[in-house]
Amino acid sequence: MAMDDSLRELYQEVILDHSRHPRHFGALANATHAGEGFNPLCGDRVKLTMAIDNSGRIADIKFEGKGCAISQASASLMTDMLAGRTVSEAETLMSGFLHLVRGEDAADLQGDDRDRLNVLAGISEYPMRVKCATLAWHTMKSALEGGTPAKTE
Amino acid sequence: MMAQIKPRLVGAFAPPRADFEILSRSVYGKPLVYLDSAASAQKPRQVLAAMSAFATGDYANVHRGVHFLSAAATQAYEAARETVRRFLNAGQAEEIVFTKNGTEAINLVAASYLAPRIRPGDEIVLTVMEHHSNIVPWHFLRERQGAVLKWVDVRDDGSLDIDVLNAAIGPKTKLVAITHMSNVLGTVTPLKEIVARAHAKGVPVLADGCQGAVHETVDVRDLDVDFYALTGHKLYGPTGIGALYAKREHLEAMRPFNGGGEMIREVTREAVSYADPPARFEAGTPPIIESVGLAAALDYLSSFDRAAIKAHEHALLSQAREAVREFNWLRVIGDAPGKGAILSFETEGMHAHDLATILDREGIAVRAGHHCAQPLMDRFSVASTTRASFALYNTREDVDALVEGLAKAWKILG
Numbered sequence: 001m002a003m004d005d006s007l008r009e010l011y012q013e014v015i016l017d018h019s020r021h022p023r024h025f026g027a028l029a030n031a032t033h034a035g036e037g038f039n040p041l042c043g044d045r046v047k048l049t050m051a052i053d054n055s056g057r058i059a060d061i062k063f064e065g066k067g068c069a070i071s072q073a074s075a076s077l078m079t080d081m082l083a084g085r086t087v088s089e090a091e092t093l094m095s096g097f098l099h100l101v102r103g104e105d106a107a108d109l110q111g112d113d114r115d116r117l118n119v120l121a122g123i124s125e126y127p128m129r130v131k132c133a134t135l136a137w138h139t140m141k142s143a144l145e146g147g148t149p150a151k152t153e
Numbered sequence: 154m155m156a157q158i159k160p161r162l163v164g165a166f167a168p169p170r171a172d173f174e175i176l177s178r179s180v181y182g183k184p185l186v187y188l189d190s191a192a193s194a195q196k197p198r199q200v201l202a203a204m205s206a207f208a209t210g211d212y213a214n215v216h217r218g219v220h221f222l223s224a225a226a227t228q229a230y231e232a233a234r235e236t237v238r239r240f241l242n243a244g245q246a247e248e249i250v251f252t253k254n255g256t257e258a259i260n261l262v263a264a265s266y267l268a269p270r271i272r273p274g275d276e277i278v279l280t281v282m283e284h285h286s287n288i289v290p291w292h293f294l295r296e297r298q299g300a301v302l303k304w305v306d307v308r309d310d311g312s313l314d315i316d317v318l319n320a321a322i323g324p325k326t327k328l329v330a331i332t333h334m335s336n337v338l339g340t341v342t343p344l345k346e347i348v349a350r351a352h353a354k355g356v357p358v359l360a361d362g363c364q365g366a367v368h369e370t371v372d373v374r375d376l377d378v379d380f381y382a383l384t385g386h387k388l389y390g391p392t393g394i395g396a397l398y399a400k401r402e403h404l405e406a407m408r409p410f411n412g413g414g415e416m417i418r419e420v421t422r423e424a425v426s427y428a429d430p431p432a433r434f435e436a437g438t439p440p441i442i443e444s445v446g447l448a449a450a451l452d453y454l455s456s457f458d459r460a461a462i463k464a465h466e467h468a469l470l471s472q473a474r475e476a477v478r479e480f481n482w483l484r485v486i487g488d489a490p491g492k493g494a495i496l497s498f499e500t501e502g503m504h505a506h507d508l509a510t511i512l513d514r515e516g517i518a519v520r521a522g523h524h525c526a527q528p529l530m531d532r533f534s535v536a537s538t539t540r541a542s543f544a545l546y547n548t549r550e551d552v553d554a555l556v557e558g559l560a561k562a563w564k565i566l567g
Contacts, residue, residue: 007514011507011565020502042506042522043536066536068504069566129510 009122011069019069024079026062035143037135044071044132046139048079056087063139068132074120075136081116087144093117094137100124101133166458166465168546172197176546183516186554191336191364191495191542192520194389196450203449204391208442215441216415216432230441233448234431237396240451241381242372248404250397250431251439255363255384256286258397259330261434262359262380263290265407266399267328273299276326278356280305280313280342281532282335285525287361291330301325306532311338311487319350326351329358333365333381337524337540338487339470339495341369348377357403363387367544368466368493370459373398385443389544390450394443397434404430411436454545462545466494469543469552476556482567483559486533494543497524503566505537511562512539517554 031049038045044067051060061083063075078097082090096109097117103124109117123133170176173195178185187195207229213222215230231246238246252258267277277291277300294300303326305318322329329351334341344365348358357379362371366383373381380403384395399407409416409427413436418426427433454462473496477483482501500508509521520540523530530536541555 007511007565010510016566043530044506045536068506070507126510129506132506 006122006125010126012119012122014119015069015073018073018076022063022065022072022076024062024076024083025064027064028060028062030060033143035139035141037139037142039067039071039131039135042068042132044068044135046071046075046136048075048136048139048143050140050143052087058082058085058087058090063136065136067135068129070120070123070129070132071135074133075139077116077120078136078140081113082140090140090144094141097137098134101130166461166545168465168548169197169457170546170548172199172453173546174198180516180518181514183514184554186515186517186551186558188541188543188547188551188555189518189520190544190547191387191540193386193392194367194544195546196391196446197389197453199453200390200446200449204442204446207445212442214438226441230439230444233444236448236451237398240371240455241366241383241398242374243398244374245401247429247431248398248401250399250404250434251444252382252395252397252434253393253440254386254395255361255382256395258380258382258384258395259286259359259361260290261397261410262382262399263294265410265434266380266403268294268298269408270327271298271300274301274325275299276301276303276323278303278305278318278321278326278329278331280307280318280331281528282307282311282313282338282340282526283330283332283528284336284361284363285527286363287330287332287359288528300327304528307338307340308489310489311335311340311492312489313340313342315343315346315350318347322351322354322356324354326354326356329356330361331358332361333371334362334368334493335487335526335529336364336495337497337526337529337538338489339492339497340487340489341365341491341493344378345376348379352377364493364495367454368463379403385447385450388447388450389453391440391443391446394440394447396447399430401430404434407434409436410434413437415439457545465545466543466547469547469549470494470496472549472552473541473543473555476552477559480559480563482563486535486538495540496542497538497540499533499535499538500563503562505539507566508539508559508562511565512555512558515554515558515561517558519555 028049030051032052033050035048046065048063053059061079099106101123175195211225213226215227234246234249237249271294303321305321351358359380360378362381362383381398386392416433416436483498486497505521522537
């Protein structure tokens with residue numbers, strides 16, 4: 001029997017590549033914002049540091065973490081996409097991403113952003129795993145809001 | 154695809170698959186392979202039928218009314234208590250307190266037995282392989298009353314060194330709280346010897362029997378254990394009911410747990426006096442239908458040769474243990490001699506949740522995570538493990554499916 005297509009989609013090469021070779025991995029020495037996310041159910045952890053300049057632009061962003069392929073790939077992809085964006089763009093992107101992974105209408109997610117985040121769209125078929133994909137994003141939000149630890153469960 | 158394949162027999166024991174209708178269902182179009190019984194076991198039709206018959210024929214609240222059904226329900230509820238007594242070989246039915254689960258049974262001991270006896274600096278001895286339900290109640294006493302938790306390590310193979318445990322029991326120790334069988338490692342602790350050592354120093358012992366009661370034959374009088382906690386849903390019974398065995402002398406000296414109906418002798422505007430055990434600890438309407446289910450589950454389990462079940466589960470464990478040796482990317486955590494039928498492992502480059510997701514799509518239910526045993530995860534330097542647990546209804550084919558599923562997962566993720 002052929003391997004489950006939905007599994008192939010979930011664990012497609014892009015995801016595995018991001019999880020094995022995470023982009024922006026590490027911690028910023030000059031961070032203005034930091035957040036920590038933890039999923040107490042599975043032990044996934046994400047530590048996020050951001051340097052946000054006076055114009056509200058994310059000049060640099062890094063993450064450190066430990067966890068499943070989905071949570072790590074999502075963090076890697078997120079940092080890759082947020083670097084250089086404004087805080088308000090980051091929040092819009094997050095809202096679109098949440099719609100996407102929850103299988104809701106993600107009309108607010110367009111163009112290249114949509115294409116890049118689509119690799120995680122398959123998670124909507126795995127309700128128990130959605131929290132893995134959203135952990136980094138909630139951590140980003142909490143860092144912007146002053147660093148209250150984010151939790152997904 | 155769903156053709157009933159006759160299971161290959163392991164020794165003399167034939168897994169009673171037909172009693173568990175759920176086992177014949179499919180998941181994602183594949184036959185269900187249920188290897189998560191250590192989290193919760195499936196229920197045989199005998200349990201469901203007993204609950205249904207009671208609820209449709211004899212149900213009312215217990216210990217309250219004078220009417221026919223109330224008497225019938227009370228009789229059934231107290232008969233269930235007697236069944237638990239027999240299952241544990243306790244001396245008296247009054248030594249069995251019904252709770253909502255194993256967690257509540259341990260919390261009851263913490264709140265009603267130990268809390269009034271704890272002075273700052275007093276010690277509670279426990280092991281690193283305890284489930285959170287046998288950790289957090291003691292942390293409460295640390296936070297609120299200054300108790301000191303003394304942690305006993307396990308060996309690298311997951312076994313317990315009783316001399317290390319014994320050395321941890323000192324003049325300030327007020328309780329040894331230890332699992333009978335680890336829900337992660339499968340380690341079975343030498344409870345009788347532990348109790349003997351602790352008693353020699355005047356220290357009582359609480360055993361968390363949530364796994365142990367399922368896989369070991371328990372005789373609380375032979376063990377001489379002071380407290381033994383169990384939960385119904387892992388024993389092929391319903392959720393919402395557990396039980397605490399406690400020696401009568403302890404129960405009589407214990408203050409009430411929850412306050413409410415059933416647990417009083419007399420209530421006035423100025424004062425309250427309490428009922429005798431076990432009613433003193435069973436405030437409010439208890440899990441009545443569930444008590445009937447639990448009794449049916451214990452009767453069901455006792456209708457088999459428990460030693461044959463154990464041999465069967467061990468054969469499945471050995472089959473799985475041997476098969477995974479060929480996976481050099483897999484490390485088993487917990488290889489203690491005489492361990493119970495639980496196989497936990499970590500996988501190199503594959504996170505437990507990714508692995509469990511892939512197995513799930515093959516119809517295989519395993520547990521992934523920290524298994525409510527975070528201190529143990531720290532001990533073995535892992536964030537989480539994948540756990541397959543075996544029950545009386547599992548077959549060699551289930552193990553084959555697990556091994557094939559693991560190989561597939563490695564192909565995708567490895």
